[in-house]
Amino acid sequence: MVESDIPDILVIERYSFPNPWKPAAFVGEVHNSPISHPMVLVIRPENIIVGYVIYWQIKEEVQINNIALHPNFRGRGLGTIMMKYVFERVILNGARYIILEVRPSNTTALHLYEKFGFSVLGVRKGYYINPAEDALVMGKTV
Numbered sequence: 001m002v003e004s005d006i007p008d009i010l011v012i013e014r015y016s017f018p019n020p021w022k023p024a025a026f027v028g029e030v031h032n033s034p035i036s037h038p039m040v041l042v043i044r045p046e047n048i049i050v051g052y053v054i055y056w057q058i059k060e061e062v063q064i065n066n067i068a069l070h071p072n073f074r075g076r077g078l079g080t081i082m083m084k085y086v087f088e089r090v091i092l093n094g095a096r097y098i099i100l101e102v103r104p105s106n107t108t109a110l111h112l113y114e115k116f117g118f119s120v121l122g123v124r125k126g127y128y129i130n131p132a133e134d135a136l137v138m139g140k141t142v
């Protein structure tokens with residue numbers, strides 16, 4: 001991910017989440033966070049950004065902070081490909097634990113994470129707004 005990708009990312013972000021990240025949040029991930037690994041999924045040869053994933057890694061610990069695909073490109077295995085890529089990268093860099101948060105109502109994301117062996121570690125009460133919902137904290141040892 002580079003700064004010039006952000007307008008395309010924002011389109012996907014706004015399709016994907018009721019409380020989308022603001023542009024400055026993406027700029028911060030690209031420029032201001034040494035622990036952040038923001039990446040885009042690009043379809044070739046058209047060079048269209050169809051998705052992105054952002055994770056933080058501090059030595060053995062990884063947190064996946066954002067993952068989304070354009071609605072036209074969901075449900076065809078690309079989320080699985082992005083997760084596999086993240087796993088390969090973080091394991092090469094010494095990861096032992098991966099955590100993330102998800103809405104219990106997000107059945108597709110839950111299915112994806114369970115497929116990768118994540119299990120529920122806990123619940124953050126009232127974590128999400130609009131609509132209000134708890135967050136499931138999911139984790140996996142790698």
Ligand SMILES: CC(C)(COP(=O)(O)OP(=O)(O)OC[C@H]1O[C@@H](n2cnc3c(N)ncnc32)[C@H](O)[C@@H]1OP(=O)(O)O)[C@@H](O)C(=O)NCCC(=O)NCCS
Binds near residue numbers: 070075078107115
């Ligand atoms: C979550 C997301 C990244 C998943 O990517 P995707 O490309 O759609 O997922 P995949 O096609 O790789 O499918 C992953 C698994 O979920 C299943 N799945 C796909 N669509 C589904 C649906 N609508 N309902 C239930 N399961 C579904 C697939 O069958 C697959 O499981 P399988 O391999 O056992 O068959 C994507 O749907 C998305 O961008 N959603 C909006 C943003 C979001 O919710 N991000 C996660 C926030 S925690």
